[in-house]
Amino acid sequence: MHGTLPAPPQRQPKPTPVLPLVLRLALRELRGGLKGFAIFLACIALGVAAIAGVSSLSRSLTDGISREGRRILGGDMAFSLLQREANEAERAFLSAKGQVSAIASLRAMAVAGEKGSALVELKAVDGAYPAVGQLETDPQLAPADLMAQRNGAFGAAVDPALLARLDLKVGDRVTIGAANVELRASLVSEPDKIASGIGFGPRLIMSQEALRATGLIQPGSLVRWTYRLTLPPALSTDEALDQIEAEANRVLPEAGWNIRTRVNADARFARNIERFTQFLTLVGLTALLVGGVGVANAVRGYVDRKRASIATLKSLGAPGGQVVRLYLTQVMLIAAIGVGIGLVVGGAVPFIVTGLFGHLLPIPIHPTLAWGELGIAALYGFLTALVFALGPLGRAHDVPVSGLFRDQIDPERRWPRRRYVTGLVLSVAALVFLAVFAAYDRKIALMFVAAAAVSFALLRLVASGIMTLARRLPRPRRTAPRLALSNIHRPGALTPSLVLSLGLGITLLVTLALIDGNLTRELQQTLPKSAPSFFFLDIPNAQADGFEGFLKNQAGTAQIERVPMMRGRLVTLRGLPVSQIKANEDVSWVLEGDRGITYAKTAPEGSRLTAGNWWAEDYKGKPLVSFDDKIAQGLGLKLGDEVTVNVLGRNITATIANLRQVEWRSLGINFVMVFSPNTFAGAPHTHLATVTFPNGSDAAVDARILRSAALAYPMVTSVRVKDALDAVNDVVSQLITAIRGASSIALVASLLVLAGALAAGHRARLYDAVVLKTLGATRARLLSAYALEYGLLGLATALFGLLAGTLAAYLIITRVMNLSFALDLSGALTASALAVLVTVGLGLMGTWRILSQKPALYLRNL
Template sequence: MHAPVKPIAAPASPPRPLGLLLALRLAWRDLRGGLRGFGVFIACLALGVMAIAAVASASRGLTEGLNREGRRILGGDAAFSLIHREATPEERAFLDARGAVSAIATMRGMANAGDKGAALVEIKAVDTAYPSIGQVESEPQAPIAELLVERDGVFGAIADPVLFGRLDLKTGDTIMVGGARVQLRASLTSEPDKIASGVGFGPRLLISEAALRATGLLQPGSLVRWTYRLILPAAASSDAALDGLITTVGRDQPDSGWEIRSRANAAPSFQRNLERFTQFLTLVGLTALLVGGVGVANAVRRFVEAKKLDFATMKAIGATGGRVVAIHLTEVMIVAGFGIAIGLALGAAAPFALGYALKDLLPLPFEPTLAPGELVIAALYGFLTALVFAILPLGRAHDVPVSALFRDQIEPDSRRPRLIYLIVFAAALIGLVGVAIAFAYDRRIALIYIGVAASVFLLLRLVAWGLMALAKRSPRPRNPAVRMALANTHRPGALTPSLVLSLGLGVALLSALAFIDVSLTRQLTQALPAKAPSFFFLDIPASQAERFDAFLKRERPDATLERVPMMRGRIVSLAGVKAEDVKASEQAAWVLEGDRGITFSAAMPDGSTITAGQWWPADYRGEPLVSFDAPVAAGLGLKVGDPIVVNVLGRNITAKVANLRTVEWRSLGINFVMVFSPNTFAGAPYTNLATVTAGSDAAANADAALLRHLAAEFPAVTAVRVKDALEAVNTIVGQLATAIRGASSLAIAASLLVLAGALAAGQRARLYDAMILKTLGATRRFILSSYALEYAGIGLVSAVFGVVAGALAGWGVVTQVMKIEFVGNPTGAILAATAAIVVTVLFGLAGTLQILSKAPASHLRNL
C-alpha cells in the first residue's frame, strides 16, 4: 500500500502588521510628499504652544531666581519690621542672641535744595553693617561707609539719579533733609534689596542712621518703618531652624507688632503679582491656542477636501472607514507634533533670549532655565487642542460612501460623525479643560475663562447659522453680483461658519482690549474729580498742627484744608481668627498684608455712607469701636458686632465693629478702611495727615514755592504732590498695559492666521466656481464684486458681534477685576472692526485674483 499522500501545505502568509503600525507607516509615507496645506495648521499650534511654554518657563526662571536670591533680596535670612517705633532693648537683644543683625529705617521726607526747590524723597537710613549681603553700586564707586560718613557736620548721601535731574543738582552739592545738612556724594546705580523695599513715589536717598537721627524727622507717631535683618549662624540656618525661630517670636512676643518675612518669601507682594500676571499670560496663550484650534479645524477640512480622491480610492479597494480615519488622523497628529515641537523650541529659547536682552535692565534675579515640566504641559495643551479640532472633520469620512466622496464637491454629505468620534472629541475636550483648570493659578478664573470661551464659540456658531438662514430666506435681489453673494453665504460648503468664527474671535479680542485701554486712560486722567486735592501732607506733628494750618492759609488763602489724625496698624485677628488664617477674597486680601493707615474721628468722614450699624455719638466713652469699609468687610467675612485686634505702636488693641460704610475713593479725599472711635487711642502719640485742594488752578512755580517754603518752615512734614503721584501710577499702569497689548498680540496674530486659513480652506471651492463662471462668460469684475460682497457681508456681521462681545468682556474685566469705572467709548473697537473687515475682503480677493490670472483650461483639467 502506498502511504497516504500528505497535502501540500500552502505557504504561510506573512503576518499582517498591527493596525497602529500600518497607520503610522502609511501616514509617514503620505507625508513624504511634503506639508503643503499645513502651513497655517503648524503656525497656529506653534504660536499657541510657544506662548504657553515661554510664559511658564520665564515665570519659573523668575520664581526660582527669587527663591535662590531670597537672602540677598531680603538682606538676611529673616527680616523683622516695626512701624512708628524702634525695637526695644529687650527685642534687639533677643535678635542679637540669634545671629548677626543689621537695621535700616525707611520713611518719606523732603529734600530742600534752597532756590532750586524741594522734592519728595524715599529715605533709607542704614547702619554700619549694611549691606550684609550683596553690594550697593554707585557712581563713583566707593565703600558705602566712606560715602555716608559725617565730615565737618555734613552727612554723606547716595541719591537716585532722578533727584539730581529733578532739582538740577550734581555730585558734591548739599541739600537739607529736615534739620540736617546732607552732601550728595554719589549717584545710586543699584541696591541689592531694592525689590523688598517696594515701589515709592519719590527717588531713593540713602543716608546713615546717624544722619536720620540728626534730621529731627523721628518724632512720636512719625511714619517710619524699622527693619532688622537677621543672618543666622551656619549651624542654625536650615529651613527648619528658620521656621522654628519665626514660630518662637510669634509665641514669645505676641504683642510686639513684628511683621516677619523670611528668605522664602522675601518679596511676597511681588511674587503674588508675578503669579497673577503669569496666569493672565497663560490665559492669553491658551486663547491663542484655542483661536489657533479653529485654524487647525480649517486646515483639517482643507486636508480632507484635498484627500477625497484618496479616501474614495482606499475605500473602493476594501479599506474600512475606521482604517481610513486612523491613517489620516495619524498623519494629522504627526504634523501637529511637528508644529508643537517648533512651539516648544521657541518657548524654551524665549527665557534665554529675554534674559540676554534685559540683563542690564531687569532689576530681578532672573536666571533662564529649561523647565521640562512646563514644556510637557505646553505640549499636552497642543496635542489636546489638535485632537479636539481635528477629530470631527476627519471622522466625517468614516461612513461617507465612495460615490459621495466623488460627488461631494457639488453635493456635500451632511451626515454626522459616528458616536466613537464624538466620544473621542468629548474626552479630548474634557482633558483640555481639565489641564487648564489643574494647572491654573486661580481655578475660579480658569473656570470663568472656560465658560466665557465656550459661550463665545457657541454664540459665534449661532451667529453663523442665523446669517445663513437669513441669507437663504432673503428675497432674490435683481443685481446678479448681490444675488450670487447671498447664495454663496448659505450654499452647501459655504465659508460662513469658519469665517464668522475666525473673524468674530479676532474682533472680540481687539474690541475688549480697546475698551479696557480707554477705561484705564480715563480713570487716570479725565475720570478724576474736578476738585481733587493738590497735595497730601504727611507726618504733621500734633504739636504743630495749628501752626501748619496757619501756614497753609497764608500760602494758599483760597484753598480748602482737610486734616485728620493718622497712625499705622496691622490687623492681628478678625472675629477671633488670626489674620494669616483668614480666607479673604482676592479684592480684600491686601488689607491683611502688612500695616494699614488708620484714624479716629468723632464724626463720620466725608464721602462715606453707612450701610449697616450706626455711627457712635460725638461724646462716646465706651469700649473701643471701629467703622469698616463695607466691600472690604464682605471680602474678609466681617460683620457688625465682630471683634478685631489691631497692633498699633507695639500694642494689641481690640475693638468691636460698630458699622460698615461705603467710601467714595475716587474723590481722592482723606478716608480710611478703618476709622476708630476717639477713645480707642487716648493718649497715644500720632501725627496728622492733611490735604489741600486749590480753589483755582495754581501755576507750577507756585507749587514749587510752596514746597520750598514748607521744607524750610516744617522740615519734618512730607508733601506728596497728587499730580506727581498719579504720574508715577500712570507709568506703572502704562507699562502694564503695554505688556498686556504685547501678550495679546499673540492671540491677534493667531486670529489673522486662522482667518487666512479659513479663506484658504475654501480656495478649492472658489477655484471651481470661478473657472465655471469664467467659462460661461462671467467677467473678472463680476466675479470679484460678488466675492467682495460676500466677504464684506460676513465680515460686517462678525464685526458687529465682535464689538458687542468685546464690550461685554471689557466691561467684565474693568468693573469686576480692575474695580474701576467702565468707559463705553466704541471708537477703538469700531476702528478694529473696520480694519478686520478690510483685511477679510483683501485676503479673500487676493486668492481669487491669483485664480483669475490664468486661463480656465489649465485649472479645469485638474478639477
C-alpha cells in the same frame, strides 16, 4: 541513479512590522511634505510658544527670587516694625540668633535751596549694610566713606532721578529736615531694592546717624524699622527659619512685627508675577483657541484634498474607523511638529530675555528650562489640535465612496458617529480641566472658559443667521450681488469658518481697545474736580495747629482737611489669627502688612453708613471700630465682631460698631478702619492733611506751596497728588504695553486663521471660477462678486465683534478691575474697519490667483 533531491529552500517568514499599520501608512503619506499645513503649524506653534514662553519666564523670575532670597531680603530673616524701634527685649532676642543689621525707611523732603524741593524715599542704614550683596554707586565708594560726616554734612547716595529733577550734580548739598546732606555718589544698584517696594520718589541712602540728625524721628512718625537677621551657616536651614519665626511670635506676641524669610523674600511680588502670568497665559490660550479654528480649517482642507485617497482606501476594504485613525495620526504628527517648534521658542524666551535685558531688570532672573510648564504648554497644543480635528475627520467615517466625490459640491449635514462625538467631548473636558487646574485664580479661568464657549456658540449662531437671511432675501437682478448672496448660503460656503475666525479676532481687538481706553481714562481723565492737590504726612502732633494755619495762609481759599493718623496691623479677626483667615482675593491685601488708621468723633466725609450707628462724640466705653463694608464682607466680618490691631507694639481689640461705604475715588482722606476716639487716648501719633482747591491749582502755585512747606516745616512730608498719580501711571503704562505685546500674539493667530479659512475654500472657489468662466463670466465681474461677499460677511461679523467685545470689556473693567466703564468706540471702530479691509484684501488676493487658472485642465477632471 538513486539519490536524494535537494530540499527546496525554506521560505523565510516576513519580519513582523515594528510599527502599527496606521502609523506606517501615516508616515508614508507624510513623505509628500506638509503642503497645506503651514497655517496649521503656525497656529499651534504660536499658541504653544506664547504659553511656554510666559510660563517659563515666570518660573525663571520666581526661581530667581527664591535663589536670591538672601540678597533681596538683606539676610536670612527680616523683622519689620512701624513707627517704633525694637526695644531691648526684642533686640536681645534677635542678637541671640545671629548677626543683626537695622534699616529705617521713610518718606522725606529734600530741599535744594532756590532750586526747589522733592519727595525722596529715605533709607537709613547702619554700619553692617549691606550684610548680603553689594551697594553699587558712581563713583564707587565704600559705605563708610560714602555716608561719613565731613565738613558739616553727612554723605549719601542718591538716585540719578533726583539729580535731574532738582538740577543737581554729585557733590552738591541738600537739606533733609534739620541736617545738611552731601550727595557724594549716584546710586547704580542696591541689592535689597525689591524688598523696599515701589516708591513715589527717588531713593536716597544715608546713615542712621544722619537720620537722627534730621529730627524726622518723632513719636508717631511713619518710619519703618527693619531688622535683618543673618544666621550662622550651620543653622541657616529652612526648618531653622520656621522655628525662629514661631518662637518670635510665642515669646514676643505683642511685638507686632511683620516677619519675612529668604524663602518668601517678597511674597506679594511673587503673587503679582503669578497673577500677571495667568493673564498672559490666558492670552496665549486665546491665541491657541483662535488658532484651533485654523486647525479645523486646515484639517477640513486636508480631507478635501485627500478625497481620492480616502475613496481608494474604502474601495479596497479599509473600514471607516481605520481611515479616521490614519488621518488623525497624520494630523497629530503634524501637530507634534508645531508643538515642538513652540516649545523650542517658548523655552528659549527666559534665556533671550536674560541675554538682552538681564542687566536692565531690577529683579533677579534665573533662566531655566521649566519642564513642568513646558509639559503643560505641550498638552495645551495637543489637546487643541485634537479638539478641532476630530469633527472634520469624524465625518469621513460614514461617507460612501461615491459620496466622497459628491460631497465636494453637496456636503451632507450629519453629526459624526457617537465615538467621535464622545472623543470630542472628552477632549474638550480635558482642555477645560487643564485651563482651570493650571490657573492661579481658578475663578478667572472658569470665567475665561465660559466666555470662550459662549463666543464659539454665538459665532456659530451668527453664521447660521447670516446664511438663513441670505437665503431668504429676494434675488438681486444684477449678477455680482446675486452671486455674492448665493455664495454666502450655498453648500460648502465659507460663511461659518470666516465668521468664526474673523469674529474672534474683532472681538479681541474691540475688547483690548476698550480696556486700554478705560484704563487710560481712569488714570488721566477721571480725577474728581474736588480731589486734593496735596497730601501732607508726618505732621507732628505739637505742630498740627500751626501747620494748618500755615496752609490757610499759603493756599488762600483752598479747603484744608486734617486728621490724626497712625499705622496698625491686623492681628486677629473674630479671635482667629489673620494667617487662618481665608479672605476674598480682592480684599486679602488688608491682611498683608500695616494699614493707615485713625480715630474720629464723627463719620468721615466721603463715606456713608450702611449698617449700625456711629458712636456718640463723648463716647467713653470699650473700643469701637468702623469698617469699610465691602472689605468687611470679603473678610467675613459683621456687626459685633471683634478685631485686634497691633499699634506701636500693643494689641488693641475693638468691636465693629458700624459699616460704611467709602468713595475711595474721591482721593479724600479715608481709612479702612476708623476707631472711636478713646481707643488711642494718649498714644503718640502724627497728622495727615490735604489741600483742595475749588477750581484746581496750577504748577506755579503748587511749586510755591511745596517750597514754602519744605522750608518752614522740614519735618513734614509733602506729596503732590499729580506726581503720585504719574508714578502709578508709569507702572500701569508698562503693564499695558506688556499686555498689548502679548495680545498681539492672539491677533496674529486670528489673522493666520482668517487666511487659513480663505485657503480652505480654495478648491470650491476654483470649481466655481472654472464653471463660471466657461459660461462667460469675466474676471472683473467675479472679483466684484467676491469682494461684495467678503465685505458683507466682514460687516456682519464686525457688528457682532463690536457688541461682544464691548460686553467683554465692560465685564472685565467693572467686575474684575472694579473700575467705572465709559463707552468710547473710536478705537474699536477703527480696529473693526481695518479687520474688514484685511478680510476683503486677503479674500481678493486668493481669488485673483484662482481666476488666473486655465479652465481646460480642471474641466477634464470634473
